[in-house]
Amino acid sequence: MGKNLIFEDIKAKIGSVVLPSLKNTHGKELLEKLYQRMINHKIMVSSLSEIFEDLNKFLADGSYMRSKKMSRSLPLQVLRDRRNRGTVIQNFEDLAMFSFREYLLLEINPESRVAVVNMIMEEREGVAIDSDLLKKVLDIYMQSGIGTVQVYEEHFEDFFLQQTASYYSHKASSWIQEYSCPEYMMKCEESLEKEKERVTRYLHSSTEPKLVEIMQNQLLFLGAKQFLDKGQSGCGALLRDDKKDDLSRMYRLYHAIPQVLEPVADVFRLHIATEGSVLIKEAEDSATSGIVEEQVLVRKIIDLHDKYMAYVTDCFQNHTLFHKALKEAFEIFCNKKVAGKPSAELLATFLYNLFKKAANDKSNDDSALESTIYNVVKLIVYISDRDLFAELYRKKLARWLLSGQSGGGGHEMLILKLKKQFGNLFTKKMETMVNDMELTKDIQRLYMGVAKPEVDFTATVLTLSSWPSYKTSPEPNLPVEMVKCTKAFDPFYKSITKSRKLNWAYSLGKCHVTGRFDAGSIELVVSTYQAAVLCVFNNAERLTFNEIIEQVKLDHEDLARVLHSLSCADYKILKKEPASKTISKTDSFEFNSKFTNKKQRIKVPLPTLDEPLIDKVVDEVVKDRPSAIEACLVKIMKEKKVLQFRQLIAECVERLSHLFKPEIKQIKKRIEKLMEKDYLIRDIDDANSFKYVA
């Protein structure tokens, strides 16, 4: 009734008076007028509302026409807008707002939204604008949605975002020409900040994510390749010049855009790999006759790792993509050979020399050593033939343990770290070796309690399976004093252990012999073999090579080595006839009573047989791999019973990762062997699955 009359009335009024007054005005003026009209409209609405209220009261008091009571609240109704969508109208204010919107706002919208966007564009270009007015006008858009932001979104926001996209698209293409990569990023970051702040000042908060997305797309994504690759200032150049701030900014801008983050991570990986390869190349070039300065190289690699790990944590916020890139880069060059030496060997040598130095240097504090070990273990993670490292290191550990030197803190720390990183199996043998040396001390104490050997005697008992294999030569003829010691120890050891057989490793023994020379006595620290040869001269003045062999029963090669060390090297304890530099079968020897030395005790080194060539060790290690793969496969299948081929491969690679990186073909070969041995069968229903045969 009345309300409909009023509705028609308002509609007519807007059409005849208000709308024409706004026609032909533009820009800011239009917006100001629009706002004014809104205020007027509101005043009218509130006055009318009051009239209704009064009328209502009056009617109520007079108990008149109670049934036709007029009210501010209207019966719920739905009005159709110009797009034939319903708007729920609950009260008179809604009705008024609806008519304002439909017959005024949306009529002039093509003009008004252009005016708003133009003002924003001016502001973007640095012109001061009346942002209060913008806020007021945009509020009209929001209010006229009558409870929703639909009107704001449809009639203003869409247009605004569209214009913004084209604005920044233009900006992007001119900035890329104009600015360097870091400057460009600063511009982007600045713009993003400004836009976010703009939202808080006069836009609806729901606009922010949309706005950010558009800017990311226009400024960061579309031109990304172009400016990240900028030769003089692109991503690669930033890494080269250590521009950490710019890189952090790059990450801040791009962390939400994985499509761009990936190429950045690629550049990062490539950059590290290149730097690492340069280090390898340097080491290769400075290597003289196959000797690599591993101390220098490993330290440099550690520094490189520290440097770029800091990039990952600081600039790239620990993002997995960058951790992965770092890992992959190190895997590339850490597995390169340097002057023919595998990295496993370099690392083992590095550690051994490090510990040797630390043992001699009393001032060295453990924390520096520990941090170096920590860093080296990080590098060991990157090498794929860790089984080779373990084998090489074990050989060095054995040498150190048997030398009886003190200061094994480094070794112990390392073993602990390796255990933590790669598991018990990885360090089992090393631990047994260290343990053997401890046990030896106990055994020694026990033995000293029961035996009174004529000479100072220590026996070291090694667990065969854990130590590197040593050449076992037939028992030589030892001096009687030494024989007494070994003969006495044998029954003692049998008495404290059960069914254990001792095999004497004569080549590893060490002996102190007092040499009575004309000028005085000198204590000679020699190997068992050297001692045996020296003692032969107690009973004879002069002996030929063959006579010595006869008496000592060493093999030819060993004896030649021993005699060389005693007669041709630094200390000429034996006189050789003829006095040449090499040993031949026809030589004869006699005790050099004229031998003198300033020191009271000298160590007469016996060059060990050349350490097994690295290739041989590699061969040995590689030879063990197939059985390791088979054992691993059986273990997995025993647990899982049925497994898809891909999963089986993945699981196997994972479980062996602490030792080495098996190739897929290698694993496949083992699977086929296991099928032949009836451990596995192919699943009848799925040719890509295998079943365990119990």
Added chain:
Amino acid sequence: MFCIKRFCFVMTIVSAAPLTELEKAVNHLIDVFHKYSNTSSNLIDPAGIEKLCSDLDVSRTDIRFLMLAWTMKAEKQGYITHEEWTRGLKALRADTIDELKKALPQLEKEVRTPSNFADFYAYAFRYSLTEEKPESTDIETICQLLDTVMGSTFRPQVDYFVEYLKIQKDYKVINMDQWMGFYRFCNEVISFPDMSEYSPGLAWPLVLNNFVEWIREKQA
């Protein structure tokens, strides 16, 4: 002390029924069997098979002979037992050699249905095994067998594979898994020799991975 010299077993039956049709047919089959069998071993031996093949007008390497053996479920190469013979001829509803000969084309049709062929293909390998080598068959035999069994359906695959098997050095014998792998390969990798369906990540026997690599190298 005692040793049984003669033993008569006496039994009674309720009534002596006449022989059924089936029994008659079986008896007839046995008569035919004896035409080829070696009297001392009661088996059809290689010589008997030679004769049988010539009566049937097929060569020993003909796929149809192999199909016949599959129908009989003959276990040992070169021999057919009494039981196998009966099983085969009954299945083919053949009482005489003539009928058997006539049944062969139909047999071939039936074996070539996909459901039967996989079984037949596996059988062909088992049939090639010998007592000395119960797990695998040498390359040369495999090549012949491939030609017989797959030659008419997967000619290019067989030609390539045979060529590869003859020049490669890694394998002297082929086992069941590898044999079946080739069948799977022919059926799953349809576009040959582009092999666009081939994925090296699947559980192909290694010999097939190598085979594909070899072809790719050849193509490059």
